[in-house]
Amino acid sequence: MSDLFDAVVDLPLSIESTDRTRRDRDTSSGFVRTTTTFHLSGAGHTGRGEDVAYDTEDHDALADAPAFDFAGEYTFASFSAHLDDVDLFPTKSPERETARHYRRWAVESAALDLALRQNDLSLAEAVDRDPAPLRFVVSTRLGDPPTPDRLDAILDAYPDTEFKLDPTAEWTAEVVEAVAATDAVRILDLKGLYEGTQVDTEPDPDLYGRLLDAFPEAVIEDPGLTSETRPLFDGEEGRVSWDYPITGVESVEARPFEPEWLNIKPSRFGTVESLFETIEWAEARGVSLYGGGQFELGVGRDHIQLLASLFYPDGPNDVAPAGYNDPDVQSGLPRSPLDAPENSSGLSWE
Template identity: 70%
Template structure:
């Protein structure tokens, strides 16, 4: 029985649908907007967060009726509900700014429906798939400003000397900054952003930057490099440190990578469907790949969901699932420290 088989047969009833909007400034210097879907029925409510990045897509959705998606009804199984979404136009009033947004909104509805189905059947995700919820190790993902400095990292280390980080190197990281960060011994993932196109965080494949990063951080995970004739040789012998994030949307995307990976960053919204997410996790586990979770500046229940998935499937990885407060421009003192402890008596997709 596959992971998806364990939840596929859960019946669910959707009696109403509603939405909430959230927004917050972020440490990366942009105003984040998200939309949370609430599906209710039989006295229970399931929630899922649309992490589409473009504010205009959330603004357009806010102008449409709550019931614009025709999904109210009773379904004999979660699998039936998921199949029904194949015929639903998730962007009925405007084409999304990015194609990936189709998956993001699909995941919001699928996660809300799975949350509801689990609650209506008096169970939770870990119990349904036959696994445990373990404490979750997390890293803090942050950018270092313009011009970049180690100040933010050092501020967080003063509050928690055991804090670990996922950082986004840019071409203006010089040798002194790399050395200063490496000396702290706290950087676990370096996201090279080489797989993004047309976004505000694109980083061109820079051989000099890659060389500084690969040699300067001898044991950190190297995420999403862009391979060119000049950059590929820099990773010779370092392939087991290379991880992939942005390209990973399902099993086929893993199979199409330049080489079989040792590591993957799992961001559930990139997969769109629960079935694709679970199939990819199983595929990776069968091949001994190390997994860790990734965040997308979730502002509400989506953060809880990625923490839960990490807890159930990859609790010991360098999970980019830190509590939301770490994403604020000025993080408050007293934030939870790693590892995060699961709550008692969970229901649905509660962490």
């Protein structure tokens, strides 16, 4: 068991009732995002966690399901163990197996939020870490056909913005040159490991080569390593980061070489214990971490920002405020870095 998890494992937790709310919102990536927030209440407090499953069908099915009966007296660890035997998809199986971790994280993070509040603690106090100002990057796509127009619009409004971009085979040499000229790209997410999603991207040695040359300082996330693409990364392994397959320490150790970068998306881990173990594994080995987002619409964004502020505040964190995901560039958005949160109780940002 990790020291971080030890800090919360014995927190008493009393649950009296549960509730759920749903959110829907248009995004800059051209789809309607749906999430469901779990509310766990007891002893005059409420803890919240957000289910970020990508398939709207999973949220539709949950809307028709009866409330989960979590009522009882627990420690945080015993509640987590209790969830091992709870079917969180009671009306149908999820569209994708990854959604099981997303929903488990929603319930566990709600329970941790509640346990901390009931014990008059913030996460910062519990794990003995000080919140720090939070650097963030903006994740966006370049449209179809891709152009640098959206980057230019964001940079016009917020000149110091840094970006995490998802290159595709449609990126022409001219697009690559124009994007590189901004000198604002910190992460290129190749999405070469995704399977069965709308963003699956086949490994492309020509594209990979152009990107490695044009963005010599950028972190390269989730390359698909094939007999054609693997040689491109000889000597470049220190720039490679992993995201999609990372669900815990075992998944990190299964990578083709020990990473120097990891994208930490809490919902991918499912449990608080797995998340904390992986953070400690990385810290012990000097692995650079940065937070990842999943188009959270509610409290989940506070949670990923808080975790980043406590554990990897200086990384190129893909946890920008929600307004950066809107189809149109908004005025008056917070700039990076965000001021350090107060985190006065639970998993709250303020």
